[in-house]
Structures are given as C-alpha cells and as structure tokens.
Amino acid sequence: MSLSVVILISGSGSNLQAFIDQHQAGKLDIDIKAVISNKAEAFGLERARRALIPTHALSHKDYDSREAFDTEMMSTIDQYQPDLVILAGFMRILTPEFTHHYQGRLVNIHPSLLPKYKGLNTHQRAIDAGECEHGVSVHFVSAELDAGAVIIQASVPISPEDNADTLAAKVHQQEHLIYPLAVKWFSEGRLRFDGTHAILDDHILGESGINFEPNLLMK
Numbered sequence: 143m144s145l146s147v148v149i150l151i152s153g154s155g156s157n158l159q160a161f162i163d164q165h166q167a168g169k170l171d172i173d174i175k176a177v178i179s180n181k182a183e184a185f186g187l188e189r190a191r192r193a194l195i196p197t198h199a200l201s202h203k204d205y206d207s208r209e210a211f212d213t214e215m216m217s218t219i220d221q222y223q224p225d226l227v228i229l230a231g232f233m234r235i236l237t238p239e240f241t242h243h244y245q246g247r248l249v250n251i252h253p254s255l256l257p258k259y260k261g262l263n264t265h266q267r268a269i270d271a272g273e274c275e276h277g278v279s280v281h282f283v284s285a286e287l288d289a290g291a292v293i294i295q296a297s298v299p300i301s302p303e304d305n306a307d308t309l310a311a312k313v314h315q316q317e318h319l320i321y322p323l324a325v326k327w328f329s330e331g332r333l334r335f336d337g338t339h340a341i342l343d344d345h346i347l348g349e350s351g352i353n354f355e356p357n358l359l360m361k
Contacts, residue, residue: 144173145329148224150215150232151179155186157230157251160318161325162193170322171329175222178215180234202234212240219244226328229283230321238285246335248283249328251321253313255279255295257349260288265306265313276300278313279351280324282335291340292351293324293333320354 149158158177164170177190182199190197198218205211211234219227229250241248254264256279268276277297284290296316300309327333333342340347352358 144171145325146173146175146223146225147228147325148175148219148222148226149177149190149228149230151177151184151186151230152181152233153184153186153231155184155189155230156314157317157321158186159189160322161228161230162189162195164322164326166193170326172325175224176219178218180211180232186231208235209237209239212237216240216243226325228321228325235287236283236285241283241285244283245337246282249293249324250281250283250288250290251317252279252281252288253277253310253317254288255297255350256281256288256292263306265309269300269304269306269309273300276309276313278317278320280321281351282340291335291338291347292349293327293340293342293347294320294352294354295350296320296354316354319359323354323358 151158161174165172174195176196176198177187178198178200179187180200180202182201187197187199200214200218202211225247227244227248255277259267275297277295279292279295281292282290298312298316327342340351342352
C-alpha cells in the first residue's frame with residue numbers, strides 16, 4: 143500500500159514538484175493526499191492542482207495565535223490520516239503541540255549542514271563565515287527549531303565566486319535528490335524515529351545522518 147502523505151508549503155514548491163515527479167515516474171510509492179499552504183498565492187498550490195492533488199490555503203494571519211493556527215492545521219491534516227507529514231519549504235515555526243502530535247511522522251528539509259546554521263539566510267551566513275562547503279539536511283522534526291534527528295545530508299562546495307543565489311541553486315539540486323530518497327526509505331519501512339534518533343535499516347544514525355552519494359539512489 144502506498145505511503146499516505148500530506149505536504150506543507152509556503153512558496154514555489156520545487157521540492158513538492160520533485161515528489162510529484164518521482165511518484166509519476168514510478169520511483170516513489172506515495173499517495174499525496176493534500177498540499178497545504180499558509181499562503182494562498184504560493185505557486186506550489188498550482189503545481190498540486192496540475193497534478194490533481196487537493197489543496198488548502200490557510201492563512202496564519204486569520205488566527206489570533208500560533209496555537210490556534212496550528213490547531214486548525216492539525217484538523218485539516220488529520221482528515222487525510224497521513225502516514226507522514228512533509229514540510230517542503232513551509233516557513234512557519236511550529237508549536238510543541240503540533241510537533242508532538244506528529245512525532246516520528248513529521249519531516250523537514252533545511253538548507254544547511256545541521257547543526258550548523260539553523261534558522262534563516264543560511265547560504266549567506268555560510269559564505270560570510272568563510273566555509274568551504276555548505277549543503278542541506280533532511281531531518282525528523284522536534285519542538286526545537288531545526289534540531290530534530292538528521293536522516294541524510296548532501297554537501298556542495300563553496301566557490302570564491304559564489305553568492306547566496308548561486309549557492310542556493312547548488313543546494314536546491316541536492317534537495318531534490320535527498321528528500322524523495324528519505325521519504326522512499328520511510329515508505330519502505332526502512333526509516334523510523336525512536337523518539338531520540340533516526341534509525342535506518344535498524345542502525346542508529348549519527349548527528350549528521352547519512353552522507354549522500356549518488357549510488358544511494360540505487361538502494
């Protein structure tokens with residue numbers, strides 16, 4: 143049976159498109175039940191409509207507290223009874239109640255090699271710090287921002303001529319490879335969260351998770 147997922151977005155939805163493409167190519171056995179955005183103008187909603195996926199736009203501005211918004215989000219998500227909730231560029235800090243409700247079945251992608259550069263503006267911060275490499279991490283979500291157990295990371299070199307935009311483009315290419323791969327592992331029952339650690343094939347993963355290499359796409 144296909145893995146039932148709900149995907150949350152705030153913007154263009156390029157990672158959402160990667161999931162759609164992988165599914166349509168027969169490489170990822172998921173059933174995208176719905177795409178939800180906190181911004182009605184998010185282009186990712188159009189991507190979902192083109193793929194005949196139900197969409198919801200819930201503006202956080204319509205709620206008087208973060209808790210009220212997250213409660214409505216949970217109600218919308220839970221009507222689809224997903225096996226996994228995927229944050230794909232969802233630019234909201236989630237309440238502990240939300241993260242606890244979906245513990246072990248809530249994943250996110252963050253544009254840095256965690257635990258480095260949590261939060262925003264990661265590409266420029268890596269350049270300003272004189273880093274020689276940067277990257278992206280897929281992780282289970284915890285109540286602490288960008289601090290959940292890392293599943294997989296991919297790194298890219300930082301060239302002297304790079305700026306935030308060119309570095310972001312490099313990172314995006316890796317995002318579209320490793321995020322579907324992590325979800326594939328989850329769909330196959332190979333990946334789980336024990337409350338503290340990410341576990342792949344019954345092996346506890348370290349702080350940086352799996353280091354992505356192209357041959358992993360064949361496994």
